[in-house]
Amino acid sequence: MTDEPILTVENLKTQFFTEQGVVRAVDGISFDVYPGEIVGLVGESGAGKSVATSSVMRLVDNPGEIVGGEITYKNKTLVGFERAGDELVPRDEMLTNEEMRTQVRGNEIAIIFQDPMESLNPVYTIGHQLKEFILLNRELDKKAAREEAITMLREVGIPEPEERFDDYPHEFSGGMRQRVLIAMALACQPELIIADEPTTALDVTVEGQILELVKELQEEYGTSFLWVTHDMGVVAEICDRVNVMYLGEIVEQATVDELFYETQHPYTNALLNSIPRPDQTIEELVPIKGVMPEAINPPSGCRFHTRCPDAREVCTEIEPTYSEITTYDGWPHNASCLKHEDVGYDVSEPIENEARKGTEGTEVVQ
Ligand SMILES: Nc1ncnc2c1ncn2[C@@H]1O[C@H](COP(=O)(O)OP(=O)(O)OP(=O)(O)O)[C@@H](O)[C@H]1O
Numbered sequence: 001m002t003d004e005p006i007l008t009v010e011n012l013k014t015q016f017f018t019e020q021g022v023v024r025a026v027d028g029i030s031f032d033v034y035p036g037e038i039v040g041l042v043g044e045s046g047a048g049k050s051v052a053t054s055s056v057m058r059l060v061d062n063p064g065e066i067v068g069g070e071i072t073y074k075n076k077t078l079v080g081f082e083r084a085g086d087e088l089v090p091r092d093e094m095l096t097n098e099e100m101r102t103q104v105r106g107n108e109i110a111i112i113f114q115d116p117m118e119s120l121n122p123v124y125t126i127g128h129q130l131k132e133f134i135l136l137n138r139e140l141d142k143k144a145a146r147e148e149a150i151t152m153l154r155e156v157g158i159p160e161p162e163e164r165f166d167d168y169p170h171e172f173s174g175g176m177r178q179r180v181l182i183a184m185a186l187a188c189q190p191e192l193i194i195a196d197e198p199t200t201a202l203d204v205t206v207e208g209q210i211l212e213l214v215k216e217l218q219e220e221y222g223t224s225f226l227w228v229t230h231d232m233g234v235v236a237e238i239c240d241r242v243n244v245m246y247l248g249e250i251v252e253q254a255t256v257d258e259l260f261y262e263t264q265h266p267y268t269n270a271l272l273n274s275i276p277r278p279d280q281t282i283e284e285l286v287p288i289k290g291v292m293p294e295a296i297n298p299p300s301g302c303r304f305h306t307r308c309p310d311a312r313e314v315c316t317e318i319e320p321t322y323s324e325i326t327t328y329d330g331w332p333h334n335a336s337c338l339k340h341e342d343v344g345y346d347v348s349e350p351i352e353n354e355a356r357k358g359t360e361g362t363e364v365v366q
């Protein structure tokens with residue numbers, strides 16, 4: 001851990017101002033990404049993963065707004081506030097929208113979304129789009145851009161890229177299209193790629209191939225990744241470190257081995273029990289019971305107390321502090337659970353909740 005992180009997110013808060021109320025989609029999360037790392041952001045649907053990544057890119061949809069926190073990418077302030085009277089206002093060094101567009105998005109940080117059809121234009125050929133993208137972001141002439149596009153298609157495992165160059169997106173399979181998006185992201189030589197569930201729509205075999213490809217490319221180019229998924233299996237496959245998100249908060253963060261073998265948070269445990277493992281049969285899988293509450297009015301105390309199999313009285317009253325439990329190999333292992341705090345968890349009464357009532361379980365799918 002000698003390097004500095006390339007991305008640091010501190011106490012980020014992003015909210016949506018809706019007619020029903022304020023949706024606290026991201027509610028004070030902190031994490032970082034070091035050079036060459038693949039860092040996971042994992043959690044059920046609605047946890048706030050996509051809002052977190054779009055906040056990093058400063059692409060939060062209306063009526064959403066980043067209302068607090070700091071995001072630093074290398075020496076650039078992507079998000080930073082200072083107090084002016086009662087208000088928080090952007091600091092001078094915070095990049096403008098124009099600077100985000102010209103200096104950060106695409107060339108420094110690229111993003112890959114779940115649905116390639118949303119990112120690819122159906123009326124232009126794959127090659128044309130890739131070439132135009134390269135021309136826009138790199139100082140290459142047309143011929144060199146075409147060659148680079150073909151090289152990148154080959155790099156991401158498109159067979160016979162010269163011939164496939166003139167195909168339209170609909171002539172590619174889902175997996176192939178996702179490879180094209182990876183090629184597009186890589187073509188700008190970014191240092192960080194944010195991938196928001198890019199393999200979720202693919203079948204497991206194709207997903208496995210894409211994950212293999214990402215690992216290879218990561219080794220070849222040293223690119224860092226922030227990998228968003230709801231699937232702990234994917235985390236195990238490619239991530240170095242992982243952040244577990246629940247209802248707008250990161251509840252546990254550690255290296256992958258630590259997280260899997262020294263799990264500290266009951267939610268992480270529940271996520272791990274709900275995925276297929278080689279040592280378990282499908283029947284042994286335990287879906288997480290109950291549903292995630294609304295982010296407009298999160299539960300008091302620990303937000304997971306309504307579904308936590310270990311919840312006690314005290315968990316409904318005291319908000320756990322996210323803190324370092326141990327370190328492993330120089331990496332912190334953080335979690336927020338009252339079991340690790342000196343607040344009387346041991347003497348508190350277990351509570352009736354969705355986990356104990358035998359409520360119908362909801363599978364962790366999105
Ligand atoms: N445009 C919006 N307006 C209002 N609320 C929103 C908007 N976009 C997201 N949210 C809310 O923010 C919260 C987090 O959503 P987000 O899309 O980040 O979840 P996610 O973890 O990415 O889930 P998924 O796995 O389904 O993609 C949810 O409660 C969602 O309803």
Ligand code: NI
Pocket residue numbers: 049050051196
């Ligand atoms: Ni999402």
